[in-house]
Amino acid sequence: MSESPDHSSLAPLRARLAAIPTLDAEALEAEAVALLGRKQGELTMRLKGLAALPIEEKRAMGGALNVLKNELEAAVEARRAELAQATSANANRDVDFSMPGRAQWPGTLHPVTVVVDEIVEIFRGLGFAVALGPEAEDEQHNFIALNFPPDHPAMDMHDTLYLDPEGASRPVGERMLLRTHTSPVQIRVMRDGPPPYRVVIPGTVYRNDAFDPSHAPAFSQIEGLAVDEGITFVDLKATLTHFAQRFLGADTRVRFRPSFFPFTEPSAEMDVGCRLCDGAGCAACKGTGWMEILGCGMVHENVLRDAGLDPERWTGFAFGMGPQRIAMQRYGLHDIRLLYGGDMRVLTQFGGVGR
Numbered sequence: 496m497s498e499s500p501d502h503s504s505l506a507p508l509r510a511r512l513a514a515i516p517t518l519d520a521e522a523l524e525a526e527a528v529a530l531l532g533r534k535q536g537e538l539t540m541r542l543k544g545l546a547a548l549p550i551e552e553k554r555a556m557g558g559a560l561n562v563l564k565n566e567l568e569a570a571v572e573a574r575r576a577e578l579a580q581a582t583s584a585n586a587n588r589d590v591d592f593s594m595p596g597r598a599q600w601p602g603t604l605h606p607v608t609v610v611v612d613e614i615v616e617i618f619r620g621l622g623f624a625v626a627l628g629p630e631a632e633d634e635q636h637n638f639i640a641l642n643f644p645p646d647h648p649a650m651d652m653h654d655t656l657y658l659d660p661e662g663a664s665r666p667v668g669e670r671m672l673l674r675t676h677t678s679p680v681q682i683r684v685m686r687d688g689p690p691p692y693r694v695v696i697p698g699t700v701y702r703n704d705a706f707d708p709s710h711a712p713a714f715s716q717i718e719g720l721a722v723d724e725g726i727t728f729v730d731l732k733a734t735l736t737h738f739a740q741r742f743l744g745a746d747t748r749v750r751f752r753p754s755f756f757p758f759t760e761p762s763a764e765m766d767v768g769c770r771l772c773d774g775a776g777c778a779a780c781k782g783t784g785w786m787e788i789l790g791c792g793m794v795h796e797n798v799l800r801d802a803g804l805d806p807e808r809w810t811g812f813a814f815g816m817g818p819q820r821i822a823m824q825r826y827g828l829h830d831i832r833l834l835y836g837g838d839m840r841v842l843t844q845f846g847g848v849g850r
């Protein structure tokens with residue numbers, strides 16, 4: 496005779512039903528298969544076992560098992576839903592959607608780049624084109640064609656960075672060096688085609704100088720050259736005065752002091768009224784009320800002739816300025832090394848973003 500139906504035999508299943516709400520996701524799925532799986536599931540097996548029972552027991556046991564099966568299925572479903580919700584809640588827990596986003600830093604133009612761009616733009620407005628030349632230059636362009644006498648001290652090994660020390664024995668003029676100024680590009684422009692010329696030439700130049708508050712071994716210059724028929728010193732003054740007033744403000748005062756450069760005659764230096772003290776005299780302008788911003792002059796006839804131009808027909812003016820110096824004056828920087836140091840607090844504060 497088979498055993499009588501005993502509801503207590505359902506006790507282990509009831510215990511497992513009670514434990515379902517405590518299971519983690521992995522244990523829950525294992526338990527669902529173990530209890531309800533179609534082939535080997537505990538409930539399935541028991542329901543199959545009913546066939547062997549007498550009709551009365553079959554009915555009683557069958558009813559109880561079906562109730563239990565429904566309860567188990569409901570419990571598994573409920574636990575699944577609970578775990579799914581916990582997972583998505585967890586994923587969101589550390590996110591504060593009200594926090595502002597982290598800004599992308601788009602980069603900033605270097606203060607010297609800002610100054611160079613502005614200066615070039617002003618001259619472009621006056622009809623000047625941009626010309627460029629090599630940083631590795633020969634003595635011919637850097638010095639000789641610019642009317643430096645062959646024994647000029649600027650050509651000394653100690654003053655200029657020669658590229659090939661072994662080549663020191665080469666004939667003067669052919670030795671290669673890092674250009675000490677952008678003026679050699681004047682020669683390249685004039686040899687490249689016939690006048691008229693109106694060019695500005697931005698570029699890096701090199702000198703055998705140690706870093707100190709006002710010197711750097713590599714720095715920028717902007718050169719200018721205008722050659723045409725009938726150009727006079729009036730054109731030089733008018734052009735450079737216009738430039739200073741566009742760059743620094745319409746009320747900027749300028750003055751020209753006589754100076755000397757081998758490649759210009761006459762030569763001058765242009766000062767602007769000190770912006771920091773309004774001409775009263777301060778530390779920045781060393782008490783003079785003026786700041787020098789560029790050298791200039793009328794292109795020397797030897798330079799024109801050497802470039803193949805007839806100085807009786809063609810005349811012109813030239814100028815050269817240092818954007819680092821100008822940036823220092825404009826932004827009130829006391830040490831040129833601030834522009835080289837990579838201190839982003841200095842380099843990012845003068846605008847120029849996204850220009």
Ligand code: DAH
Pocket residue numbers: 675676677678718719756759789790791792812813814815816
């Ligand atoms: N080349 C000069 C220097 O480096 C600057 C300069 C002065 C350039 C006068 C010029 C000029 O074109 O006319 O010191």
